[in-house]
Amino acid sequence: MSVWSRTWSWPKKTLLLRSPLLSQSLLAPRPSTFQNRAPPMAKSPKATTSRRPTRKRRASPAAVPSSADIEDLAPSGVLAGPTSAAPALRSGLLRWYDAHRRDLPWRFSAAPGREGREKRAYAVWVSEVMLQQTRVPVVIDYYSRWMARWPTVETLAAATQEEVNEMWAGLGYYRRARFLLEGAKQIAEKGEFPSTASTLRQVRGIGDYTAGAIASIAFSEVTPLVDGNVVRVISRLFAIADNPKESSTVKRFWELAGQLVDPSRPGDFNQAMMELGATLCSKTKPDCSQCPVSSHCQALALSHENPLVGVTDYPRVVPKAKPRRDFAAVCVVQIAQGLEQETAAGKCNFFLLIKRPEEGLLAGLWEFPSVLVDERKTDPLNRRKEMDRYLKQLVDIDVEQESNLILREDVGQHVHIFSHIRLTMHVELMVLKIKGDVGQACNKGQDSTKLKLVDESSIDSMGLTSGIRKVYNMVKAFKEKKLLEQSQMPTTKRSRRQKQ
Numbered sequence: 072m073s074v075w076s077r078t079w080s081w082p083k084k085t086l087l088l089r090s091p092l093l094s095q096s097l098l099a100p101r102p103s104t105f106q107n108r109a110p111p112m113a114k115s116p117k118a119t120t121s122r123r124p125t126r127k128r129r130a131s132p133a134a135v136p137s138s139a140d141i142e143d144l145a146p147s148g149v150l151a152g153p154t155s156a157a158p159a160l161r162s163g164l165l166r167w168y169d170a171h172r173r174d175l176p177w178r179f180s181a182a183p184g185r186e187g188r189e190k191r192a193y194a195v196w197v198s199e200v201m202l203q204q205t206r207v208p209v210v211i212d213y214y215s216r217w218m219a220r221w222p223t224v225e226t227l228a229a230a231t232q233e234e235v236n237e238m239w240a241g242l243g244y245y246r247r248a249r250f251l252l253e254g255a256k257q258i259a260e261k262g263e264f265p266s267t268a269s270t271l272r273q274v275r276g277i278g279d280y281t282a283g284a285i286a287s288i289a290f291s292e293v294t295p296l297v298d299g300n301v302v303r304v305i306s307r308l309f310a311i312a313d314n315p316k317e318s319s320t321v322k323r324f325w326e327l328a329g330q331l332v333d334p335s336r337p338g339d340f341n342q343a344m345m346e347l348g349a350t351l352c353s354k355t356k357p358d359c360s361q362c363p364v365s366s367h368c369q370a371l372a373l374s375h376e377n378p379l380v381g382v383t384d385y386p387r388v389v390p391k392a393k394p395r396r397d398f399a400a401v402c403v404v405q406i407a408q409g410l411e412q413e414t415a416a417g418k419c420n421f422f423l424l425i426k427r428p429e430e431g432l433l434a435g436l437w438e439f440p441s442v443l444v445d446e447r448k449t450d451p452l453n454r455r456k457e458m459d460r461y462l463k464q465l466v467d468i469d470v471e472q473e474s475n476l477i478l479r480e481d482v483g484q485h486v487h488i489f490s491h492i493r494l495t496m497h498v499e500l501m502v503l504k505i506k507g508d509v510g511q512a513c514n515k516g517q518d519s520t521k522l523k524l525v526d527e528s529s530i531d532s533m534g535l536t537s538g539i540r541k542v543y544n545m546v547k548a549f550k551e552k553k554l555l556e557q558s559q560m561p562t563t564k565r566s567r568r569q570k571q
């Protein structure tokens with residue numbers, strides 16, 4: 072079985088909803104489901120502590136996958152609505168945002184007219200998708216390169232998946248890059264950028280969060296968005312102790328965000344909420360003394376009432392699901408042509424790459440031949456047996472014909488952590504010598520779009536996934552060490568070894 076052909080599924084979520092005890096001071100009325108569950112407002116310190124998500128009293132929450140995507144959880148069709156007590160919070164937050172927001176390349180003012188707004192929408196889309204992957208400083212670099220190459224949605228639509236993968240390399244979760252391209256094609260074909268959250272959600276890969284961001288920031292639709300930062304801010308503002316990954320709690324976050332969003336500056340308000348969560352209202356060290364909405368913050372009020380309560384008790388911490396442990400044999404097959412000296416110097420060498428299936432994890436990306444092996448059978452003998460079988464079936468290379476085999480050695484292990492899998496890769500290097508046409512030898516009866524031979528200089532510049540790049544670098548370092556050892560060996564011993 073190929074490494075990635077095994078299917079996986081999220082652990083089933085069995086979730087517990089605790090009394091939310093949301094404050095009525097800002098927003099009203101609350102949906103009856105929550106109203107029914109909320110106990111009377113506590114006055115005594117003892118009663119107040121019941122609003123705290125204490126570790127002792129908390130029933131053990133169900134584990135949820137660490138990679139649970141806010142886009143996957145967000146419900147559709149949340150309506151925005153002004154509330155009687157929210158204006159003070161909005162104006163305080165917006166004043167702070169105007170004075171303190173970070174200057175980021177995707178935060179430019181849209182030029183007047185449809186074209187300007189669509190340009191802004193594209194910038195928001197690309198940056199938001201990247202920001203779901205990594206931190207702002209890293210995104211700035213990726214975003215700038217991306218925009219220099221594909222400045223409009225139409226130019227992106229004309230790109231190939233491989234070009235997009237190359238640009239995305241290192242960000243991980245390549246499904247998002249694929250969706251960006253597919254979504255761009257969809258929009259370019261239609262000839263118009265959708266401008267409302269509901270129409271944006273019809274674009275491939277655009278979920279509630281991204282739809283909310285584009286619609287509010289680029290097209291000024293009064294619509295909310297909820298990402299991890301907004302979850303943190305809202306759960307503290309309203310002292311929500313429920314499991315933040317549970318779908319009914321997420322729905323509640325969307326409702327509250329929808330009631331809070333500023334009707335005249337929805338895009339700025341949404342960005343301000345995210346900015347607050349990313350800066351002052353951080354996960355572990357919130358700077359409440361500088362916070363523009365501290366007077367509305369229920370978690371802060373509770374912490375003043377009771378020293379046992381801390382604002383960082385919100386949102387509730389949900390244990391991550393343990394990743395599955397997989398083991399793989401990975402073979403970097405180097406096909407050598409030419410003289411042995413040239414081979415040793417890395418000239419006339421080609422590497423065999425296999426394209427992964429179009430669906431599933433790392434879909435459509437290139438990798439070195441890989442097979443899953445049982446945890447109890449990761450010994451070299453078994454790994455090689457499995458790999459030989461795979462190569463025979465894949466490219467009709469018979470490794471047992473020793474005349475073709477120049478070198479086969481274990482290089483080491485690399486552990487790659489995906490959101491839900493901990494993959495231990497046992498890496499070996501196999502150098503084969505093939506006479507005649509290398510391409511023909513490897514493509515015998517195969518679909519040439521699923522495998523390719525890449526020379527050493529091309530592989531250096533290819534957009535490989537970070538796991539595959541690490542494997543390649545391991546092999547490179549291994550070969551360099553071997554060459555060095557050989558060069559330090561006395562000449563007679565070396566020539567004897569070469570003859571063997």
Ligand code: SF4
Pocket residue numbers: 304307308351352353357358359362363364365366368370371382
């Ligand atoms: S007062 Fe503190 S905890 Fe509350 S929203 Fe502001 S920074 Fe976050």
